[in-house]
Amino acid sequence: MTSQILQLVLGLLAMPAVVLAIILPGELAIRRFPQKRQSSLRPWIWLSPVLALVGLVIAYPLAASIVFSFRDATASKWVGFNNFVWAFGSAMRPVLVNNVLWIVVFPLLTAVLALAAAIMLDRVKYERIARTFLILPTAMSFVAGAVIWKMMYTYEPPMQPQTGTLNAIWTAVTGRMPIAWLIDRNVNNYALIFVAVWMSIGVATLILSAGVKNIPRELVEAARIDGAGEWSIFRFVTLPSLWPTILVVLTTQAIFSLKVFDIVYVMTNGSFGTDVIANRMYTELFVKQNLGTASAIAVLLLILASPVIFMNIKQIKSGGGE
């Protein structure tokens, strides 16, 4: 315990110390140069801590992962495209299929529900309180969400009292057999995806709510005076105005579906046909100790994420993010 406290103190002192130890001497060092030279050197002094950090944690691993993905399990010799052949082979296929399901279902379901929530909340006076209920799951870890939903999905054999909320409702309302939500291959991936939806609605609703409030009132009023019903207003005014915002939500959630790890790790650990890319990478890295295949999976994730990365950059470039 003392070691932890010592590390806490060290960390709290080190962070400002590192920043000051670079900027203050740097500023002193460039003081003897002429003004013009100073202002061309100064940005690099201020940026050096960030460049070092981002270089170490992002740029270097990016390059190294690509190199490792062409090398063997211990990164000792080149193996060409073997790791990628494996990654697209039969061992990985069910995993990739699951991720495709995540990438399609999760963003769409989140966006539709969040859009409905944003439009409804905009019309009630108690928006802030209702919004807080939707945000609460967002504040929790995916681990906690997984524990909660493992309980919600609890399965007891038929005729036993159902202690899981979902099966209690299901058996009482339909009178049918309880469902093993996390084991039954027809539903278990959707059950896991819904946990992610439950945890992501809050942020998606916040972003879409801001979009809804940005739609000019006059536009809606004008449509109403022209005799447009609620559905036409939604279809021809709300949806087109919100489209860029909806796209932000969809792409953010699509990226999330690539990275999803915690929920699957805690709830099924990839059993019963629920494995996803990120969990498979963890298995390759720690159970099979194979740096090559683990890196190939990482590179695959990068390739899948890159369209969104470039789209964001393009939007900022053209959208006046400057």
Next chain:
Amino acid sequence: MSAIESHRAMSAPMQSTSRLGTRLKGAALHTAVFLLCLVWFTPVLSLFVTTFRSESDSSRTGWWHAFIEWRPVLSNYVEAMYLTGVGRSVVNSIVLTVPTVLGTVLFSAIGAFALARMRFRGRIALFLAMVGFQVLPPQLVLVPMLKFFLALGLTGTFIPVWIIEMGLTVPFGIFLLYGFFASIPSDLVEAARIDGASEPRIFFQIILPLSGAVLASLAILQFMIAWNHLLIPLIFLGSGSLSPLTVQVASLAQTNAGGLNTLTAATFISVIVPLVLIVTLQKYFVRGVLGGAVKG
């Protein structure tokens, strides 16, 4: 429809049917919002209630029976804190999170200051790189970072986790702060410069004090990210004596050690800090989320 009927439908009563329609629509709206909130809150409530139920109650009946016969026990919390190492994990989560938040805010602030308030070649390219880095899957950094920190002999300390968590969030932090820093009026900064203030002085005495709210937004977001992350501490700290709450709760959930009710108490302990933060500091959280969303 006969002419009389259609006439009746068209005249005076039309007003009142449409008012009735509006009221029905209103009722449907409130019901839908209520149901949504109910569905979203029930799982949280079920966790909270279960933490106070005994193991034997929970194995026989669902959590909602607590409302029929309320027999609260505190033993789950006692067991979680003292027997399953959750008490130690609370300390570990704090040691992991607090320096990470401080470092992220500081590094993002100096980076955003340079990018937003200084003119130099490569500025825009760097800013766009930060936009791109925000969405990189963190899995990409695992293998190289593990090799790097193993070589330095730093695994088993909090240092790799601080550095990686900071590195993953700083691009977003710079993006979030950039807009605010760029909007600070130049006259303010120029006036100080004419008075002979150095750049560090301008940064610490003008820019930072003006940016309290946006720095708070970044801090609360990074607090939640770092407090809630599983994968990185799992890999760099393991599930032993250094494990933070997420790792501890995940391993309790997977091994079923201590039973379900102790697990719920451990889980509730792990979420209480972020829950309190998001309710009390919601304004800053919302601002951070909205400021960080890449707009079209």
